[in-house]
Amino acid sequence: MEKIVSPKNERIKSWSKLKTKKNRDKMNLYILENWHLIKEAINYKQNVKTILFTEKQYDLHFKEINNIEKYEIIIISDEVSLKLGSTTTPQGAFAIVQLPHIDNDFTKDTVSGKWLLLDNVQDPGNIGTMIRTADAAGMEGVVFGEGTSDIFNAKVLRSMQGSNFHVKIMKYDLNDWVDSCINFGIPVYGSELNPQAIDYNTVKPINDFSLIMGNEGNGMQQSLLEKTTDNLYIPIKGHAESLNVAIAAGILMFSLCK
Amino acid sequence: MEKIVSPKNERIKSWSKLKTKKNRDKMNLYILENWHLIKEAINYKQNVKTILFTEKQYDLHFKEINNIEKYEIIIISDEVSLKLGSTTTPQGAFAIVQLPHIDNDFTKDTVSGKWLLLDNVQDPGNIGTMIRTADAAGMEGVVFGEGTSDIFNAKVLRSMQGSNFHVKIMKYDLNDWVDSCINFGIPVYGSELNPQAIDYNTVKPINDFSLIMGNEGNGMQQSLLEKTTDNLYIPIKGHAESLNVAIAAGILMFSLCK
Known part of the structure; x- marks a missing residue:
């Protein structure tokens, strides 16, 4: 040795x-x-x-x-x-x-199931925690959009606690992914800090969907917000201005995956 | 100047x-x-x-x-x-x-409302995020038990995003707090990674309760687990062994505060 x-x-x-x-x-x-x-x-x-x-x-x-x-x-x-x-x-x-091989073929099967999409999420701890939570919620996988920190970063790997080996991990242009979902009749939920959006409690759990979480400071990119089936909102009761993105993702995923 | x-x-x-x-x-x-x-x-x-x-x-x-x-x-x-x-x-x-003055008087009013109790939580980022989430969920306040990191730590302050000014912050022996709740007929929910515990989805939102979150590695202390009204469990569907404590707290608080 x-x-x-x-x-x-x-x-x-x-x-x-x-x-x-x-x-x-x-x-x-x-x-x-x-x-x-x-x-x-x-x-x-x-x-x-x-x-x-x-x-x-x-x-x-x-x-x-x-x-x-x-x-x-x-x-x-x-x-x-x-x-x-x-x-x-x-x-x-x-x-x-x-590094694992990432398949870039794209069929209805690719986008079927429950998917978490990360749009420009920056903090490695948040990304890792969201993947661990996606695993626990029973999601199919996580799609890294452009601008989201790399999955093989040491802090992301640490926060995932191995969940990257349990769920599928993809890298895709999120606009393409969302277009395909809409094409195949699969709902895409955006998330935004906007009481005009739909209260997440009113959305029933379903088998196939994509859920998009946006950047910590700026939220989701506008082009994606406009393409989604619905944008979800978590009602805030106290004086906090917002929720941490990983907490919001956890609440939404566990509600949609019930 | x-x-x-x-x-x-x-x-x-x-x-x-x-x-x-x-x-x-x-x-x-x-x-x-x-x-x-x-x-x-x-x-x-x-x-x-x-x-x-x-x-x-x-x-x-x-x-x-x-x-x-x-x-x-x-x-x-x-x-x-x-x-x-x-x-x-x-x-x-x-x-x-x-430093704010912390009142140590103890009446039924003290433990009324929705409270988050931290039992030996260690990570400053987790603590701060839980207080921010408690604020957003509309909780009354957060009780720091013995062994939980200090609230005025720079990283805790940063993660709270000011929510410590919006909700009440207490320091108490959690055994005393839980005894008082039970005395006054207020339910106390523990949280544990144990499918023998009660699925959190089956618990209806109520006005007065205390929810205990435990240490990242070891969970809640045994003496508290035995005193609670019920211990709650978040069903895990994938292959993740557990949820991050702040994510679990977020899911439980938003479910109990609906």
Whole structure:
């Protein structure tokens, strides 16, 4: 088993560059942190290439890996762990994983089921939490529109808690997606902070729909708001001006998926 | 108008210590960051002592302050702003505010209305978001139990978006609070990740109740779980193991406050 102690090792330097989207795309890889998520990636048959452990983490977890011979296992020092980690106190378990192939074919099947669409959502914690919630609500998947932060960002991966392996993740032009839904007769719900919109409590749960959540500060883009079947509003009773976008998404998804 | 350019100024050094709970309690003050929140504090008649602005922020906002002579206004340099701020790019507007007096009398009136109880919740972002959501849902207030992070932490203040000025904030031993509710015939709902608990959808909205949310990793303490009227469960359909605590709180509060 290989052992790497120096953070200046060429492979470590190369993997530590996976913190940016540009390098992830160039190398067609991403880095996954924490044993809980690595185990989920293995269980859900992601293309895990290399697993890196500090000695302590290796001792704790190597027995949980089925067919361990399939993976390159590397023991690393705490210094290397710090170099690869996204926090100041990394757990000491990392995996180098191939980016999943994203299918771009588009049929009625593609847009069937319950979908969450992210329009320019910026905060990685919000994005990750929405994907975890979409999973719990029983949604089919999540579509990343243009301008929404990258799914393989360390903080997004952390907040998703592995839910990205349970639901489908797509990248699409949301205008195209919405056009297709409307074409196929599938309702699309926008969300807006506007009492003129429809109270979400009046919408009955259905099998196929897309729900769009917009940017934290500016909401959904106007062109999408105009295309939707209906725009939903969560009535606010107190003096808060708005809800956090992930909270709003949670309330809407659990109401529409009942 | 006083001007302070050096971060080594004694008053600035003293105020920058308000980042810890220990010093906030000792000085009976806290520091509020960003104009939006300072304006809310003024509007909701908090005891604002001093407002500090960079020149740019002063020019943008001084006209919005009614009775400006009531406050000590200080112009600060960018260096001082960085010293006081809790992020790497502070906006440049701060207020030094007296800690609010917390009343400890306890009658039926105290526990009437809709209350959110936080049992050992740790993440400042989660706490702030739950208070913002409690405000939006029309709750009476939020009770901080022992072990829950301090409300005057910079990240909690940021996530609350001023909702702490709109709803009542209490600090109490949750066991005492729950005992009083039960005594007065007011239902207390716990929350747990346990399909043996009651599906939240089956509970009808009512006027008076307390809802308890527990620690991110370990849930509610056992002694409280045993005292509640009912413990609520949010059915999870996908493969997610749990919901983020703030998302769960949002779904439960909006369902109970309909």
